[in-house]
Amino acid sequence: MKVPSGPEVFLFHVFALQEEVAYKTPVHWRRSTTDPIRWITADPCYNYTVLDDPRRSTDNRYSYELMCDVWVSWSGWYRLFIHGQSAQMPDTCVDKYSCGTNVPLWLNGGHPNVADGVVTRGVCGHWFNNCCRTPSSSIRVKACPGGYYVYEFVVPVTCHLAYCAGRGIFYPFGWAVGDAINPVVDDESSSVIQLSSPFLFFGRTYQQIYVNNNGHLTFNKASAEYVPYSFPGYESQDIIAGLWTNLDNSVRGFVSYQQYTSGDVLSQATQDINTHFPNLTFTASRVFVATWNKDAYSNSTITETSFQVVLISGSNSSFILMNYGEIAETGLPVQAGYDTINSTHYFVVPGSDSGSFISNLRNSSNVDVPGQWAFRVDSGPRNSLLKNNVVSFRVRLSSFSDLTQSGNTERLLQKMKQELVKYGLPNNCELKLRKLQKIKP
Numbered sequence: 001m002k003v004p005s006g007p008e009v010f011l012f013h014v015f016a017l018q019e020e021v022a023y024k025t026p027v028h029w030r031r032s033t034t035d036p037i038r039w040i041t042a043d044p045c046y047n048y049t050v051l052d053d054p055r056r057s058t059d060n061r062y063s064y065e066l067m068c069d070v071w072v073s074w075s076g077w078y079r080l081f082i083h084g085q086s087a088q089m090p091d092t093c094v095d096k097y098s099c100g101t102n103v104p105l106w107l108n109g110g111h112p113n114v115a116d117g118v119v120t121r122g123v124c125g126h127w128f129n130n131c132c133r134t135p136s137s138s139i140r141v142k143a144c145p146g147g148y149y150v151y152e153f154v155v156p157v158t159c160h161l162a163y164c165a166g167r168g169i170f171y172p173f174g175w176a177v178g179d180a181i182n183p184v185v186d187d188e189s190s191s192v193i194q195l196s197s198p199f200l201f202f203g204r205t206y207q208q209i210y211v212n213n214n215g216h217l218t219f220n221k222a223s224a225e226y227v228p229y230s231f232p233g234y235e236s237q238d239i240i241a242g243l244w245t246n247l248d249n250s251v252r253g254f255v256s257y258q259q260y261t262s263g264d265v266l267s268q269a270t271q272d273i274n275t276h277f278p279n280l281t282f283t284a285s286r287v288f289v290a291t292w293n294k295d296a297y298s299n300s301t302i303t304e305t306s307f308q309v310v311l312i313s314g315s316n317s318s319f320i321l322m323n324y325g326e327i328a329e330t331g332l333p334v335q336a337g338y339d340t341i342n343s344t345h346y347f348v349v350p351g352s353d354s355g356s357f358i359s360n361l362r363n364s365s366n367v368d369v370p371g372q373w374a375f376r377v378d379s380g381p382r383n384s385l386l387k388n389n390v391v392s393f394r395v396r397l398s399s400f401s402d403l404t405q406s407g408n409t410e411r412l413l414q415k416m417k418q419e420l421v422k423y424g425l426p427n428n429c430e431l432k433l434r435k436l437q438k439i440k441p
């Protein structure tokens with residue numbers, strides 16, 4: 001097949017359907033290996049083989065079955081996943097006997113940025129007491145828009161060596177990294193946590209926070225509430241809900257948290273925010289990570305639900321990341337997003353108000369990173385996305401709606417806004433109708 005030359009990234013206009021509204025919005029076309037038009041571009045960011053082999057996980061230690069990447073016929077570019085979650089090679093030393101092999105291979109020299117294009121990096125194998133005892137062949141690496149990496153793996157020098165897959169979207173958590181662990185009691189909360197510097201949340205600054213076992217964060221007092229209210233709730237509290245529902249960590253799993261003011265976690269946060277909110281030249285000065293790991297629902301002892309809320313502060317701005325892993329379906333009421341006092345600002349992660357579809361959280365995103373949602377929450381300057389811009393949409397109504405009635409137009413604008421926030425529109429933007437034009441009868 002002849003490969004056409006041309007620009008590397010294609011912008012497709014697609015119709016996205018949501019309830020009664022269909023409209024046009026630009027999204028980056030993501031291709032899969034089954035995509036019949038994958039030959040359309042030679043850019044490895046859009047033309048890779050999915051390598052989802054959980055055995056490669058850095059958590060897989062002293063595996064009985066040993067992998068050897070000499071036995072793999074490598075060809076072209078690969079993107080790493082672990083159980084469907086985007087992953088990447090670790091770029092610091094990995095313990096021997098991890099990644100399902102004897103000598104785990106990690107990327108030496110750090111990951112590139114998107115602007116660096118394709119770079120060549122050494123690969124190190126940890127053996128004996130030497131993190132780079134087995135320097136292997138170099139590989140080529142590329143950072144892709146959307147926050148993932150692709151690797152051109154090659155056959156390593158010998159057995160048993162295997163390429164590792166490290167953290168996906170989750171920030172480090174748990175006992176291993178020294179998290180504080182919440183009481184192992186249903187409907188309990190952490191005690192009050194003093195923040196090392198204030199967290200700015202839509203105009204209010206908070207010096208303290210509570211991590212509640214039922215999947216949410218509150219600032220003024222702990223919450224034992226296991227039945228969420230829907231956002232906007234017009235309530236008298238600010239709340240951040242990773243997944244507010246009737247979780248029970250006394251049956252299974254744990255809830256833990258930690259704040260950081262230096263180290264790798266800050267670099268990770270700086271990198272994530274700059275990827276998701278370009279042009280801010282953001283530097284993280286404090287990161288607070290709260291994790292609900294493999295928790296049960298109150299009436300279901302066998303399911304496991306994992307997610308994380310990360311609060312990130314810079315000198316004058318603040319962000320939240322929500323990271324979703326395995327999320328079990330449930331018949332319980334659920335809610336994910338955030339809501340402020342009197343609901344001046346709120347956001348409902350789409351689909352998070354129904355327990356039957358809640359598993360989809362792990363593959364939805366507003367920043368093109370499956371399972372991750374990112375929001376700026378300081379109500380700082382408007383994102384440049386729409387500044388001085390008039391955006392036009394083509395909207396098709398699948399049911400009759402009289403747009404000469406102002407209430408209907410408002411409802412429609414609200415819906416469009418909800419959808420656009422998924423594509424990066426800050427929640428505090430207001431959409432106003434400038435012109436309405438009928439293009440088809």
Ligand SMILES: *[C@@H]1O[C@H](CO)[C@@H](O)[C@H](O)[C@H]1NC(C)=O
Binds near residue numbers: 278279384
């Ligand atoms: C970032 O800034 C550059 C240069 O000022 C500009 O060309 C680019 O469009 C900006 N990107 C975004 C996403 O605003």
Ligand SMILES: *[C@@H]1O[C@H](CO)[C@@H](O)[C@H](O)[C@H]1NC(C)=O
Binds near residue numbers: 315316
């Ligand atoms: C932080 O924000 C305040 C109020 O918006 C502003 O006066 C101040 O100059 C900002 N500081 C920095 C370092 O951006």
Ligand SMILES: *[C@@H]1O[C@H](CO)[C@@H](O)[C@H](O)[C@H]1NC(C)=O
Binds near residue numbers: 300
């Ligand atoms: C849990 O409770 C909800 C709400 O009462 C119910 O719909 C669901 O079926 C229950 N699930 C189990 C596993 O009992």
Ligand SMILES: *[C@@H]1O[C@H](CO)[C@@H](O)[C@H](O)[C@H]1NC(C)=O
Binds near residue numbers: 341342
């Ligand atoms: C919230 O709304 C109530 C009733 O309208 C009002 O009394 C109160 O001052 C509002 N609170 C804030 C923080 O705006």
Ligand SMILES: *[C@@H]1O[C@H](CO)[C@@H](O)[C@H](O)[C@H]1NC(C)=O
Binds near residue numbers: 359360363364
């Ligand atoms: C998410 O993944 C599930 C299967 O794991 C699939 O059924 C669902 O359609 C996916 N949702 C999206 C939005 O891709």
